[in-house]
Amino acid sequence: MDFHSRYPSLADLRLQARRRLPRFVWDYLDSATGTEATARTNRAALDQVRFTPSILHGEISPDLSIELLGQSYPLPFGFAPVGMSGLIWPGAERYLAQTAADARIPYTLSTVASLAPEDLKGDIGPHAWFQLYPPRDPEILSDLLGRARATGFKTLVLTVDVPAPSQRERQTRGGLTNPPQLTPRILWQIMRRPAWAIAVLRNGLPRMRTLDPYTTSNRAALPSNAHAGYLLRTSPDWDYLARLRDAWTGPLIVKGVLNEEDAPRLERAGVDAIWISNHAGRQFDAAPATIEVLPAIRANTRLPLLLDGGLSSGLDILRAFSLGADFTMLGRAPHDAVAALGPAGPAHLVEILTRDLTANMHQLGVRSYAELSARLL
Numbered sequence: 293m294d295f296h297s298r299y300p301s302l303a304d305l306r307l308q309a310r311r312r313l314p315r316f317v318w319d320y321l322d323s324a325t326g327t328e329a330t331a332r333t334n335r336a337a338l339d340q341v342r343f344t345p346s347i348l349h350g351e352i353s354p355d356l357s358i359e360l361l362g363q364s365y366p367l368p369f370g371f372a373p374v375g376m377s378g379l380i381w382p383g384a385e386r387y388l389a390q391t392a393a394d395a396r397i398p399y400t401l402s403t404v405a406s407l408a409p410e411d412l413k414g415d416i417g418p419h420a421w422f423q424l425y426p427p428r429d430p431e432i433l434s435d436l437l438g439r440a441r442a443t444g445f446k447t448l449v450l451t452v453d454v455p456a457p458s459q460r461e462r463q464t465r466g467g468l469t470n471p472p473q474l475t476p477r478i479l480w481q482i483m484r485r486p487a488w489a490i491a492v493l494r495n496g497l498p499r500m501r502t503l504d505p506y507t508t509s510n511r512a513a514l515p516s517n518a519h520a521g522y523l524l525r526t527s528p529d530w531d532y533l534a535r536l537r538d539a540w541t542g543p544l545i546v547k548g549v550l551n552e553e554d555a556p557r558l559e560r561a562g563v564d565a566i567w568i569s570n571h572a573g574r575q576f577d578a579a580p581a582t583i584e585v586l587p588a589i590r591a592n593t594r595l596p597l598l599l600d601g602g603l604s605s606g607l608d609i610l611r612a613f614s615l616g617a618d619f620t621m622l623g624r625a626p627h628d629a630v631a632a633l634g635p636a637g638p639a640h641l642v643e644i645l646t647r648d649l650t651a652n653m654h655q656l657g658v659r660s661y662a663e664l665s666a667r668l669l
């Protein structure tokens with residue numbers, strides 16, 4: 293099928309995902325916390341970053357490749373961790389890991405994904421990253437790190453912006469519980485989305501498989517806004533980070549940084565890169581846009597900077613690079629792509645972004661990301 297004529301942008305994939313997902317699943321994927329102001333701020337702040345086009349550069353071949361942490365990537369973006377991807381579409385983790393492997397870009401598996409590192413052993417490429425929600429129990433931590441390493445996940449991402457569960461009011465309204473329960477209301481939503489229902493029937497209800505070995509029979513005793521993940525999750529501190537640094541020999545990235553004052557301390561703690569993120573507005577509704585805090589963090593550290601938050605085009609990625617990012621990540625968009633088009637979705641998303649990066653670099657007359665800042669308005 294000619295995807296390009298029907299879904300020329302990420303917004304088209306989002307629209308199609310919304311059409312194909314039951315409401316509670318869409319609300320899980322798309323909702324933020326509170327009034328969802330932070331999520332809107334991400335978009336509004338990106339739109340504020342403008343460039344002056346530059347003319348008469350003749351034939352140029354923009355170089356889309358980038359170096360990060362000693363690795364060379366053909367494209368400047370990767371897939372961010374998303375918990376319970378398999379609820380969004382069964383097999384989503386596998387499709388995303390396979391596409392990332394083919395495109396040689398990073399795929400990040402969440403601790404609370406619905407497939408475990410072992411399930412993806414044959415699917416991941418050279419750039420598989422494992423995202424850690426820090427287990428409380430040191431033995432579980434050590435086991436988890438060992439499993440990630442043994443299955444080929446070479447980079448560890450510690451997420452630090454979930455010190456406690458947040459309210460997701462829209463998600464609650466949509467009817468999702470943890471673990472998901474088939475109430476009459478949910479069943480009605482499912483019946484109206486047969487493609488999703490059939491896919492789930494074939495695969496069974498998703499669960500957090502990475503955590504299977506550690507969860508006990510007290511799952512039913514968890515509060516309604518919690519799930520197996522919260523059994524293991526704790527709020528890490530600087531000592532936890534120091535211990536993690538000692539325990540993990542590969543690259544270590546800290547995700548969820550917004551304050552420039554944290555950057556030098558993270559650098560001193562031996563972290564290899566900083567991931568600027570506000571969790572797509574899912575944790576705190578008065579947070580700054582990630583693109584807004586990027587220049588101050590850039591000024592405060594020499595560490596590589598990754599950025600996510602509302603990126604929805606190649607142009608958005610160029611915006612991030614122009615203000616000092618070294619790499620970008622996308623969370624919801626790749627899942628929209630899977631929900632919209634199944635296994636073929638993520639590759640189409642990669643194509644859309646590649647085309648858009650190339651087209652906009654031509655408009656700006658730049659061959660490399662380093663030249664972008666000179667075109668800022």
Ligand SMILES: Cc1cc2nc3c(=O)[nH]c(=O)nc-3n(C[C@H](O)[C@H](O)[C@H](O)COP(=O)(O)O)c2cc1C
Pocket residue numbers: 320321322372373374375376402403404405423451547569570571572574600601602603621622623624625
């Ligand atoms: C449904 C959903 C689940 C998420 N789960 C996780 C997670 O398990 N671990 C994590 O570090 N971040 C998680 N995130 C945050 C993403 O990794 C990423 O920071 C964010 O989605 C980026 O913004 P974007 O969706 O606008 O691209 C989740 C985001 C969404 C939308």
